[in-house]
Amino acid sequence: HTSDWGAKNFSPERQFQLTVLVIAAHVTLLGKSLVLQRRESQVRLLKAAKVA
Numbered sequence: 001h002t003s004d005w006g007a008k009n010f011s012p013e014r015q016f017q018l019t020v021l022v023i024a025a026h027v028t029l030l031g032k033s034l035v036l037q038r039r040e041s042q043v044r045l046l047k048a049a050k051v052a
Contacts, residue, residue, distance in 0.1 A: 010018070
């Protein structure tokens, strides 16, 4: 019955908006984590270069 509830309470437009928001949030989080990983690897490379 959850699908019936969802159909009554969420119009297709509302469902679409929510889906877009969720996707945007995931993309933002993924982007941030990727940037952080890149920064960390760059710092490691710089430290390794200084040691060498």
